[in-house]
Amino acid sequence: MLYYKQMAELLFGTAGIPHSAWPLTTIDGIKRIAELGLGCMEIEFVQGIYLNEEEAHQVAETAVNSGVKLSAHAPYFLNFNSHEPRKIRASQGILHKAARMASICGAQSVIFHAGFYLGDPPEKVYQTVKRYLAEVIDRLKEEDIQLSLRPEVSGKGSQFGSIEEILKLCTELEGIAPAIDFAHWHARTGGFNSYKEFAYVLEQTKQRLGSAALDNMHIHISGIAYGQKGEIRHLDLVNSDLNYVDLLRALKDYRVKGLVICESPSQEDDARLLRDSYHSL
Numbered sequence: 001m002l003y004y005k006q007m008a009e010l011l012f013g014t015a016g017i018p019h020s021a022w023p024l025t026t027i028d029g030i031k032r033i034a035e036l037g038l039g040c041m042e043i044e045f046v047q048g049i050y051l052n053e054e055e056a057h058q059v060a061e062t063a064v065n066s067g068v069k070l071s072a073h074a075p076y077f078l079n080f081n082s083h084e085p086r087k088i089r090a091s092q093g094i095l096h097k098a099a100r101m102a103s104i105c106g107a108q109s110v111i112f113h114a115g116f117y118l119g120d121p122p123e124k125v126y127q128t129v130k131r132y133l134a135e136v137i138d139r140l141k142e143e144d145i146q147l148s149l150r151p152e153v154s155g156k157g158s159q160f161g162s163i164e165e166i167l168k169l170c171t172e173l174e175g176i177a178p179a180i181d182f183a184h185w186h187a188r189t190g191g192f193n194s195y196k197e198f199a200y201v202l203e204q205t206k207q208r209l210g211s212a213a214l215d216n217m218h219i220h221i222s223g224i225a226y227g228q229k230g231e232i233r234h235l236d237l238v239n240s241d242l243n244y245v246d247l248l249r250a251l252k253d254y255r256v257k258g259l260v261i262c263e264s265p266s267q268e269d270d271a272r273l274l275r276d277s278y279h280s281l
């Protein structure tokens with residue numbers, strides 16, 4: 001399993017194929033990322049793992065030739081805390097398949113939503129999620145599949161994935177690394193929108209996982225609409241209250257390296273805004 005392999009810099013890119021790619025294929029998306037001067041792209045397996053092995057090899061080749069780093073987002077419908085054993089098995093199978101395909105694509109990380117509390121005590125949910133994830137990790141290890149599984153910080157109080165839960169999983173399971181979605185955490189808490197709070201998250205990450213974790217971070221940023229229950233939908237940064245400039249400042253001050261994936265509806269426009277703002281600091 002890859003473990004915080006040091007990245008040279010902080011790269012910016014899109015969640016999925018950029019709108020301005022044509023045709024809208026993964027390969028053309030990667031080429032478009034390079035043309036735009038962006039550094040990375042997250043392959044969206046969110047509605048299904050749409051590549052076959054042969055295509056995945058071509059994706060890997062294109063990414064290497066274009067100098068674009070890849071990650072992949074596993075299907076949305078995983079739930080490692082389902083009350084139906086059948087659905088847990090299915091979640092394990094899907095995450096394994098997404099990880100396998102992502103690794104053929106040359107991605108270093110697969111990002112996923114671990115599940116829902118479903119009214120269970122969070123500590124019990126944590127143990128359940130940990131137990132079933134450990135089985136997926138064992139299987140990937142046996143097959144020598146080299147990549148990090150990255151559970152994502154969630155945007156809703158009903159969804160497993162507080163910063164604390166994600167960092168704890170990373171300390172207790174080898175092969176797990178965090179996917180810190182700052183927009184989600186802002187939406188879920190209604191806070192975490194100041195330099196001090198962003199720095200606190202990075203400080204916690206450093207203290208719990210070691211400074212090497214900051215050398216290979218996976219971060220999601222977008223504008224976000226939220227209410228009492230958290231996330232409602234993603235927005236473009238300009239239409240949202242996300243204090244992305246101070247977030248970027250904290251990332252810079254902590255010398256964070258890795259991938260910043262922009263999940264705004266405008267995709268490449270906001271990814272470039274983030275990149276340019278970061279480099280102008």
Ligand SMILES: [Zn+2]
Nearest residue numbers: 073112113152
């Ligand atoms: Zn996600």
